[in-house]
Amino acid sequence: MRAFHSNKGITSLHVGVAVLAALLLFFIVAFVYTHQDSNWLKTAFEESVRKTRLVQTMKSELLASAEAEKSSVMADTDEASKAFAEQSIQASQNVESARIELKALAKENSRETKLLDDFSSCWGKLREIDKEVLSLAVQNTNLKALRLSFVPAATAIRHMEKELNQLMDSVDSSSDAAGIIRLASKAVTGALNIYALEAPHIAETTEAEMDRTEANMKQFNEQVRDALNTLDKQMGGSGKSFIGEAWKSYQDFWTINSEIVALSRRNSNIRSFAVSLGQKRNTMAQCLDLLNALQDAVQQGAEVKATR
Numbered sequence: 001m002r003a004f005h006s007n008k009g010i011t012s013l014h015v016g017v018a019v020l021a022a023l024l025l026f027f028i029v030a031f032v033y034t035h036q037d038s039n040w041l042k043t044a045f046e047e048s049v050r051k052t053r054l055v056q057t058m059k060s061e062l063l064a065s066a067e068a069e070k071s072s073v074m075a076d077t078d079e080a081s082k083a084f085a086e087q088s089i090q091a092s093q094n095v096e097s098a099r100i101e102l103k104a105l106a107k108e109n110s111r112e113t114k115l116l117d118d119f120s121s122c123w124g125k126l127r128e129i130d131k132e133v134l135s136l137a138v139q140n141t142n143l144k145a146l147r148l149s150f151v152p153a154a155t156a157i158r159h160m161e162k163e164l165n166q167l168m169d170s171v172d173s174s175s176d177a178a179g180i181i182r183l184a185s186k187a188v189t190g191a192l193n194i195y196a197l198e199a200p201h202i203a204e205t206t207e208a209e210m211d212r213t214e215a216n217m218k219q220f221n222e223q224v225r226d227a228l229n230t231l232d233k234q235m236g237g238s239g240k241s242f243i244g245e246a247w248k249s250y251q252d253f254w255t256i257n258s259e260i261v262a263l264s265r266r267n268s269n270i271r272s273f274a275v276s277l278g279q280k281r282n283t284m285a286q287c288l289d290l291l292n293a294l295q296d297a298v299q300q301g302a303e304v305k306a307t308r
Contacts, residue, residue, distance in 0.1 A: 065091035156253035
């Protein structure tokens with residue numbers, strides 16, 4: 001009877017130890033699982049925050065690049081245009097750096113990867129457009145043409161007009177004054193007509209219209225040269241000196257006008273402005289829409305992970 005009680009006690013003790021061991025194991029497993037799950041959630045949250053910051057960086061730098069590009073297009077000096085172009089390029093490089101970093105983080109998420117791939121395609125197109133716009137903007141050919149027209153060309157015209165006015169004053173009482181004044185006026189009028197065509201040529205966007213404008217310039221140029229040549233043959237003494245100075249001033253003007261036409265033909269400011277407002281704006285809007293969708297996908301992914 002005593003042996004029976006002893007065996008029964010030993011059995012109860014074993015069962016108690018086993019239960020305690022099972023409970024201890026359960027708590028250890030639960031602790032480890034909970035701890036690991038907590039770390040996983042923390043890591044997932046941190047990754048989500050990092051992704052969100054990268055997308056926001058891409059958006060802000062994309063907008064900064066576009067703003068600097070517009071400033072480069074609108075700048076009135078080569079120095080300012082180049083400075084803004086460099087700012088635009090730097091912001092663009094920041095977008096690219098963030099895109100590459102985000103690609104590494106988003107590679108296991110199919111929706112994020114798809115949106116990022118779509119953005120990358122759009123971004124590639126946008127960078128090509130930016131390259132064209134900035135390469136044109138820094139040339140500033142239309143602005144350079146305007147500056148030449150406003151100052152050197154106008155100055156040469158005034159000098160020519162001054163010399164021919166002095167010529168007309170000097171022959172006012174001579175018998176052939178009417179013919180000389182008519183020729184001098186014809187020369188001044190022709191030069192002024194050429195000058196008046198410079199601004200429309202600089203603002204023109206079509207080759208055909210530029211061709212017509214230049215054809216008119218050539219006709220007026222022939223008018224001026226014919227009048228000055230005739231006057232040169234007729235005049236002597238002080239009149240000859242006035243014609244010589246008028247010729248020199250007109251030659252200076254025609255040389256400047258030729259440079260203006262060449263710069264205007266390149267049309268860099270107008271072309272860059274047109275691309276910036278047209279193709280660039282549409283592609284930019286598409287890229288921003290994709291970034292907004294990507295940001296939503298990142299946030300939704302974080303919410304799904306948090307509920308697991």
